[in-house]
Amino acid sequence: MRNMLFFSGICAVGVTIGAVLFMYNRKMARQQNVALATVVLAVGCVVIVTGYYSMASYNRSKQYGFQGLDNTQLSTDYSRKFVDSSISESINVKIMRNRTKADQFYGIMFDAGSTGSRIHVYKFVKLTANSTPELVDELFEQVKPGLSSYAHEPTKGAESFIPMLENAKKWIPKDKWPTTPLDLKATAGLRLLPGTAADSLLRETRNVLASYPFQLVEDVAAIMGGNDEGIFSWYTVNFLLGKVADIGKSVGVMDLGGGSTQITFLPLAQSTLDKAPKDYFGSVNVFGKKHNLYTHSYLGLGLMSARLEVMGGLPDSPKNEQNKVENTLSSSCLPPNFTGPYTHGNTDYIIKGQGHTHGFDACSFATKNVVKKYKLHVPEEVKSMPFFAISYYRDRAVDAQLVDEEDGGDVKVGDFFNAAQKICSDPHPKEPLLCLDLCYITSLLEGIGFQPSAKITIQKKINRKEISWSLGATFDMLGKSS
Structure with missing residues (x-):
């Protein structure tokens, strides 16, 4: 700005000197030359100054360097299904x-x-x-x-x-x-x-x-909205991997939260979108090009919600006058002689094992029944597309010693199955709910359409940055506030 003010001052002085020379020079030829030079100088100054302030205005409109978003707003109403992100x-x-x-x-x-x-x-x-x-x-x-x-x-x-x-x-x-x-x-x-x-x-x-x-x-x-959550997670992972510049090589993302789970990927086959229900996809703008994503959120299939359902609990159980839950929950997924407290949301429970019915087969049967109730859509492309699994997928993989806590790694879906068999056969595990969690994750991945041999990548961070939908949401927020 200071440089431009200085330049403007020089222009003004130059034009003034030209006018004075024109007035006091008696030779016509010299007057014409001085007049022409003065006019050119004045026009040039006007063009440069105008261009500078136009560019400055444009730059202010892109304060953060984020390109403006289109008129479509992301859904904050969770009843809205289709998301144009x-x-x-x-x-x-x-x-x-x-x-x-x-x-x-x-x-x-x-x-x-x-x-x-x-x-x-x-x-x-x-x-x-x-x-x-x-x-x-x-x-x-x-x-x-x-x-x-x-x-x-x-x-x-x-x-x-x-x-x-x-x-x-x-x-x-x-x-x-x-x-x-x-x-x-x-x-x-x-x-x-x-x-x-x-x-x-x-x-x-x-x-x-x-x-x-x-x-x-x-x-x-x-x-x-759950679909927003899936899209933001997908964008975060692919952005940190550097794949948004080559979108055809993007990876799918599965996010297992406490109350819901999401699956999001960029279909390479049009048939995937054609066969999917209308509320199973949204769109995202990447480098000026709009892409349709397969994305869906299953409310109630988060790990904590699934735990409660497997054990026979309800989100709002009846309480007595002392604000204590009257129900005791039990499950074949828990160690046979286990009894202990369990809290879901703002509700306290007593949970216990079921003795002789404990084991992998009984627990797997219970978790598969929960998954089946939700009638998951099975897109064909999950069988061939690379996927990242985040949140509770990662936490339970670490607990089962399938991946390193810091470095993460690749696992097969069958590895969850094998780990569940091992944990469920232990009558005194260190974590009484790990058998249930691993059986549920196995049932969920199979329900989505993954084969036991399918590989998924599990990481907490990429380039020392936490994997979370929040980064994708922050990009969107900064774009709107610029």
Whole structure:
């Protein structure tokens, strides 16, 4: 800006000198030459200055380097099935260091999940005014239980975000607070609550978020549609893998949460979309080109919800005057002599084994019955497409020692089957619910259409960045706020 002001001043002085020379030069030829030079100088200055301010205006409209999204908004109404998701098209993730403070900007995304609440604060830098942003660092924290556990204490639930917000203030430079966008998206836990309970929780949460000096997005603290969750997870994984530039080599993503599970991939065969139900696909914009994704969220098939159903429990069990659950749940998936407490949402249970019926066969039968109730759609392409499995898929694979906790790795679907057989045959396992979880994951993967020999990749991070739908959602948020 200072350079342009200096240039404008030079232009003005030049034009003035030209006018003076014209007035006091008596020779006609010289007058004509001076006049011509003065006019050319004036026109050139006008063109350059006008062009500069037009470009400056354009650059301001792309403050973060994200291309604007189309007019289609992502669904925050979980009853909406079809999602037209336009995610920012020009982000390039690299690990960069030693950038100046002036280049930095941030985005805050809260994940209000069924089993816990998490904050992701992403730090981006730009090398020049017109360059694309680069992701350089992330603050990640989580608290338990999830927001849905405070269904009867909405104020207390909202206050659970305060420690994470305080840490975000410490991590983000103070001068960046007013320009840092913040959003909170709730997932399956709140989708399963009655509408009035969910509304109260979200209203109180908005009040807490509004008391902090960040830039709240429109409709902050809302329930995210399950298909949105799947699309964001797919975008995050493929972005971190560097595959969005070569979309034909993208990978599919399966996300196993507490209350729901999603499967999302880019079909290579048109027949996949033709055969899929209409509410089983959405669209995403990648580098200016629209792609149709196969994506669906199965509400109720998250690991925690499935556990409860396998054991015969209901989301809202009757309680006595002491607020204790009167039901005792039992399952053949639990060790035969096991009895212990179990909490789902805001409800406490007593769970126990079933003695002689314990074992892999009985447990597998129970988990398959739960999966069958949901009548999963089986797309043919899952048999040949590479897939990443995240969230509870990864956690239980680590517990079963199928992959390393830090490095992850590739596993076969049959490896879950074999691990389940081994764990379920142990009458005194270290984790009493691991037999149930592994049997359920095996049943779910088979229900989706995976063969025992199919390989899936399990990782927690890619390039030291946490795998979560929140990064894809942050790209979208920054695109809308630019």
